[in-house]
Amino acid sequence: MQQERMMYRDLKDELLLTKEQIARRVREMGAQITQDYRMEQADLVLVCILKGAVIFFADLLREIDLPVHTDFMAISSYGSATKSSGVVRILKDLDKDIVGKHVLVVEDIIDSGLTLSFLRENLLSRGAASLKICTLLDKPDRRKVDLHVDYAGFQIPDEFVVGYGLDYAEIYRNLPDIGVLRPEIYEK
Secondary structure (H helix, E strand, C coil): CCCCCCCHHHHHEEEEEEEHHHHHHHHHHHHHHHHHHHCCCCCCEEEEHHHHHHHHHHHHHHCCCCCEEEEEEEEEECCCCCCCCCCCEEEEEECCCCCEEEEEEEEEECCCCCHHHHHHHHHHHHCEEEEEEEEECCCCHHHHCCCCEEEEECCCCCCCEEECCCCCEEECCCCCCCEEEEEHCCCC
16 A cells, blocks of 8 residues: 555555556446447437546546547535435536437446436436446445446445545545545544
8 A cells, every 4th residue: 555645544454446456447448338339320428427436537538439528417415424315416417418419427436326316317308319327336235226337347345435536525536546444534
């Protein structure tokens, strides 16, 4: 572990995922998405869910060898809590129309699935030709709704993770690796 970074002190001993593991998996996901959408004649729009997915989104975008459009949404179901409230609010909506377009929603982590289930229905009701979901991290054991995830980077245990865009109280996003936050940090 990189002890020189102060924020690593707040993590449990071993990293869950190193920056090298993440980079390798993001390359694989980009190649798969490129292959899956290569034959599509309609526009592909990648929608980044702010703020957590922005680092994953930027890296994934560079690994997709197709012309794509990008857009951004900010959605809240957590507030400042560590567990989803189940109430989804759109804080920043898409800037462009998605009628007739193939939409790929890019998220950092999916646990209960409530937020993405809401978002899926919302975007499909706007006339998207298709909608798929891509996430870096998947916690299927926490799922509260039936949600199909088309591209999942890693399945992880039910732990509170930070780094590579994921935060606690708006910090730790800049860690290049992903680690489990020590409970005494967020149970204060």
